[in-house]
Amino acid sequence: MNNVKTLNKWANAHTYLPIDLLRMALGVFLFMKGVYFFSNSQNLVDLLSPIEGLDRFGSLEMFAIHYIAPAHLIGGILIFCGLLTRWAIISQLPILISAIIINFMGQMHHQNLLLALICLTVCFFFLFYGSGKNSADYFFKMQV
Template identity: 70%
Template sequence: MNSVKSLNKWANAHTYLPVDLVRITLGVFLFFKGVYFITNIQYLQDLISPIDQFGGGMMLLHYIAPAHIMGGIMIAFGLLTRWAIMAQLPILMGAVIINFMGQMHSQNLLFSLLTFVVCIAFLIYGSGKNSADYYFKMQE
């Protein structure tokens, strides 16, 4: 718990608007990716088909899109950012793995790797000063 508090203090002391804009952009990207998956469910089903042979394909379909939508909203507003990112990490690791198990799509691999790296950065950095977390913390 002390390490999270010390990370938050460091992040709040070194908060810059461009970093918050990157967080908001990440949240909006994940939100629209979730909406895209819901509107094109066959595309999502085709994407996870290489790992569907291990079972749980229907469970993945019902986890990925809502996690992207809710996680994207939470990340964009900076509300429970670390928890929302932890929900995204298994999906993003799966996105990277799927590119190596199935047919390689370089653009999908690039987007998933970039999103994964940015999520890891915000998992460490936190939501920053211009976020709902900081606002609610100051209200206490």
């Protein structure tokens, strides 16, 4: 009977671990995408080619390089650590929604569409759920 109680306490204390691992995986994925977009900026511009007709001032490339890649880099780090998670996810939402829309406007890339949909779904989950128990937000909240 004692073993059951200790196992139950351990299970209750560690139920948040899979959700925190999912949050950390999302952060790593976004960080790696940011690194990829910084190292292959021409590829990022090519992904945005279906909306070139909407770019009247020619500022799309500058916007892509100066917003999308840093937002993924910084947002990925913040989401991984669980620091300001909701704010970091809010900065990711326009990028992910645009990625889905651009995929339908241009040539359909099923893998990119699937990755964007999964990432958007996970982002919406953490937008409402928060950063979790094993996060910097929770740590700082408990310090006050």
